[in-house]
Amino acid sequence: MKVEQGIDDPKTKLLETSLDKDRQPTDLSDKALSTTLYLVRHGETDWNVQGRLQGHVEVPLNEKGRLQARSIACWLADKNINVLYSSDLIRARETAETIGLRIGKTPILDQRLREVNTGTWSGCYTRDLMEAQTTAWRTWRNGGDAPQGAETYWNLQRRSMAAIKHAIELFPGQAVIFVTHVGVIRAVIGHVTDMRIGELDVSLTVPTASTTIIEHNPVEGYVVHEIADTSYLRSSVNAALPVRDRQEAF
Numbered sequence: 001m002k003v004e005q006g007i008d009d010p011k012t013k014l015l016e017t018s019l020d021k022d023r024q025p026t027d028l029s030d031k032a033l034s035t036t037l038y039l040v041r042h043g044e045t046d047w048n049v050q051g052r053l054q055g056h057v058e059v060p061l062n063e064k065g066r067l068q069a070r071s072i073a074c075w076l077a078d079k080n081i082n083v084l085y086s087s088d089l090i091r092a093r094e095t096a097e098t099i100g101l102r103i104g105k106t107p108i109l110d111q112r113l114r115e116v117n118t119g120t121w122s123g124c125y126t127r128d129l130m131e132a133q134t135t136a137w138r139t140w141r142n143g144g145d146a147p148q149g150a151e152t153y154w155n156l157q158r159r160s161m162a163a164i165k166h167a168i169e170l171f172p173g174q175a176v177i178f179v180t181h182v183g184v185i186r187a188v189i190g191h192v193t194d195m196r197i198g199e200l201d202v203s204l205t206v207p208t209a210s211t212t213i214i215e216h217n218p219v220e221g222y223v224v225h226e227i228a229d230t231s232y233l234r235s236s237v238n239a240a241l242p243v244r245d246r247q248e249a250f
Contacts, residue, residue: 055118068209073102119150142198
């Protein structure tokens with residue numbers, strides 16, 4: 001189901017962008033091998049609510065996050081999913097396990113789908129970092145040098161796309177779920193739309209429990225069909241998540 005979006009909405013602009021990146025010379029009959037990628041952000045945690053950087057810290061879903069996971073699972077139940085991948089971090093793993101129980105798939109854990117490593121900033125409040133470490137924060141979020149012990153966004157994009165491409169090679173023409181994190185989802189969207197990481201950081205909100213749908217086939221490459229959809233949450237969680245998620249406790 002397509003979310004209604006205004007003409008100036010960054011999602012609308014991204015949806016209008018279709019690239020042939022990673023297209024391979026092939027016979028037109030290979031269009032039948034279109035692989036549908038469902039990029040699902042994990043359900044809500046207490047640190048999401050508090051606006052704290054999670055990175056690789058193991059923070060479980062809260063009550064709302066568990067409800068969101070059940071809502072996603074119900075929505076995906078009739079999508080004829082073939083394969084279920086997940087980050088091994090607990091917030092993603094719990095979400096994936098809930099989905100897996102509903103669709104009859106066991107999650108395949110892949111560390112390449114982890115959130116960006118936030119190093120010594122893990123557990124910090126994003127608003128504090130934005131005020132006290134303004135230059136370092138902006139540099140990092142635009143793809144530059146990372147804080148101590150952390151990871152650059154370019155490395156995040158490299159490993160994220162390696163995981164996506166590996167799945168496409170293994171399961172061409174199938175429907176594949178990736179339960180992952182906001183940083184990974186932005187990195188993948190950035191790759192397939194050729195947008196800079198910094199541009200997506202300021203323009204694209206990816207709420208918890210949202211789903212981004214991308215299609216890949218050898219003829220046309222990647223086509224983005226849906227970005228950060230949460231319409232399926234409205235009946236059970238009351239609405240898409242509030243604007244506080246822009247502070248991205250990822």
